[in-house]
Amino acid sequence: MTVFSHAGRNANAVSCRLWAEPQLPGLSMNGDFIIGGIFTIHYYVRSEQTNYTRLPEQLQCSGSMDFRQLRFARALEFAIREINNETVLLPGITLGYQIHDSCSDVQMAIKCAFQFANGVDPVFNESCSKSAAAAVPAIVGDSSSTPSISMARMLGLFGIPQVSHSASCVCLGDKSQFPAFFRTVPSDHHQAAALARMVKLFGWTWIGTVRSDSDYGNNGMISFLKAAQEEGICVEYSEAYYRTQPRSKLERVANVIRRSTARVIVAFASIGDMRFLLEELAKPPSPRIQWIGSEAWITQTEFLRYNMCAGTIGFGIPRSVIPGFREFLLDLSPAQALKSPLLKEFWESAFSCSLKGRTGSSGLVRECDGSEDIRALQNPYTDTSQLRFSNLVYKATYAIAHAIHGTYPASLPFIKLYLLHQILDQLKRVNFSTKNGYQVNFDSRGDPVAVYELTNWQFKKDGTLDFVPVGYYDSSKPRGQEFSIISAVHWVGGQTEVPVSVCSESCPPGTRKAVQKGRPVCCYDCIPCAEGEISNKTDSLDCVRCPPEFWPNINQDSCLPKSVEFLSWDDNLAIILTVFSITGAFMAVCVTIVFYKHRASPIVRANNSELSFLLLFSLTLCFLCSLTFIGRPSEWSCMLRHTAFGITFVLCISCVLGKTIVVLMAFRATLPGSNVMKWFGPPQQRLSVLAFTLIQVLICVFWLKISPPFPYKNLKHYKEKIILECSLGSAIGFWAVLGYIGCLAFLCFVLAFLARKLPDNFNEAKFITFSMLIFCVVWITFIPAYVTSPGKFTVAVEIFAILASSFGLIICIFAPKCFIILFRPDQNTKKHLMGKTKKKKGGGWGKLDELLMDF
Structure with missing residues (x-):
């Protein structure tokens, strides 16, 4: 002061x-x-x-x-x-x-x-x-x-x-x-931003930092750490050192560097501080580190002797040429040097002599004799x-x-x-x-435009290190275009591949990053995406759920359309059911042919031939309606399958119910003074079948009018596929159709059960009872199976129920008659059918047989 x-x-x-x-x-x-x-x-x-x-x-x-x-x-x-x-x-x-x-x-x-x-x-x-x-x-x-x-x-x-x-x-x-x-x-504001962007450019997210414990180092590092945070770079440690601090502090900083897992270090330090630090790190064991240098020391020639720093890269002031400057520096004589204390010290230090014969601490120093050639000097002054x-x-x-x-x-x-x-x-x-x-x-802050040379320490052919410009940084250019790389960079140890310095390896697509508790954000675990989610880029922070109709692939890095499942025609199960359906329909047609060919025979006439043909027709439709359940559901197929099934089955049960009522009415007609058969003759039988069927038709019409079935993509049952099915529309309508069929079947079963003790030779109540028992058992077990069956098996269960009940009816009711017609023609006579009865039951039963034969 x-x-x-x-x-x-x-x-x-x-x-x-x-x-x-x-x-x-x-x-x-x-x-x-x-x-x-x-x-x-x-x-x-x-x-x-x-x-x-x-x-x-x-x-x-x-x-x-x-x-x-x-x-x-x-x-x-x-x-x-x-x-x-x-x-x-x-x-x-x-x-x-x-x-x-x-x-x-x-x-x-x-x-x-x-x-x-x-x-x-x-x-x-x-x-x-x-x-x-x-x-x-x-x-x-x-x-x-x-x-x-x-x-x-x-x-x-x-x-x-x-x-x-x-x-x-x-x-x-x-x-x-x-x-x-x-x-x-x-300004270091530009250098800090450039260093952070360069670190990000080469993919380093886990670094260490050292700085001079001075205004230059501390302020520069504050700017760098702020820029690094914005670029998503994590810092494992940040150490400060000043050359006047105790040696123990220098050793501690060096040990931190040796023990660190970060392979890249950004050094915002002055020349004097870096000199001490590199000398300490040169002692074995020397760490294998990729150095990133600031402009203060990155072009300091004395540091080129540290081969462990090969590959160092950083921003330096661009090199230049000043015409005439070298000649000016070399135009120095001992006489001129004596005029300036600094030049005198330079001359004596460079040539290890004294211009005045001064003595140093080591004794008498030789006197400069004029033979010193400044042009022969190789030092930073002449370089x-x-x-x-x-x-x-x-x-x-x-x-x-x-x-x-x-x-x-x-x-x-x-x-x-x-x-x-x-x-x-x-x-x-x-x-x-x-x-x-x-x-x-100068700008408003007194700063120039920031232009840096990207300098790389590379080995020359003689094995020594040298500064090689590999690119430039110009802050005046638009963001993203500041860098221009002009040649290949040699990394630590002379390698050509960019070294890796990350706390955690990148998370591949299909995973997301989960930060490890208590550690920087760059230290994370890679967690596989949850079921139904994907990540399609590296280091995703979150997984994205696929749209409802899509599902992740095996790697969970893309969403693929879910496979659509329905009972298609080429499905093995569908083929089997189709074969059974056609077989059943063929059986019904064959029985119809047999009955038609033998329509005048006693056994056909004794079993109410008109209702038998109508029953066979309805059974043929029942077998064929199961085919409407196979194939891709459409708006029309959904409405057709349920209504066709409901109406054809009611027609079938109505015929069976009519045959059962005929037997019971004929039995009551044998009682003295009974004229009940005139109230249940062929016209009444036709009308009853029509009435029962019409009720089902009305139920189906109301169902289709209010809330008809429609194609529906079921996304809930399976996560990885879509079940294409027919939604019921109105569940009440569906269960009303089934309930009505069930009521008719149960009524038919009860009536057939009551008529089971009538003469065996001409009455089929026993077979109707058994067929209705099969029908009821099939459809009772259908309900829980239908509700619990997944996907296409729901449709298969419904088809199976239709086919099973249809086969039960055709086999139980028509198989015994066809057997007698085709293989026991001697029993297909009125005498055979009525003879046994007369012997067993007497004359009253013979009248019953005559009535049945009329129908």
């Missing part, structure tokens, strides 16, 4: 004197305007114990020199010399520079910032309260975010513009805190093959020159007086191209 004291007092003015000695610049040149420059050329400051009883000693940098940062500083010097030779930009005005080393220390950076504002004169002869122009109109630097933040807070109060080439912390874009800060390096940040310094210097040029009036004193009030506004509006073809402008 700069502190003033009152050096003296007189009547006119008060003199102010600096208490601390000024910090002399490492590189300087006079000019009409002095551009300030500050770079992290060293990384440590000599520390001393402060006792607060005397002024602390002058801050001094320590440690080895960073030759790369010295090249950055000389890029500022080169740009200013180039501008001074311009005839268009700032004609007639000479720019100078004062370049300081911040030593990556906040105290040193603040001291330099005050010095840029106040100058280096130890005494102010003017009033201390009188405002004066700043010593420099603008500053380039610093190289690190933390010192830059401290400087920007102070310089912003005075409106002194600061243009950094390397301070990329997102926080510096906040104009409410840093109104005078600009930068030519993209201009990949100028990256050097070009950003070059652009920053030109931006300040253009801003000063924008304030250029008629006279130089006018410039100096009003420069600070205008240069800040001019910097916001600069828009130009440098000599080497790069566009320079």
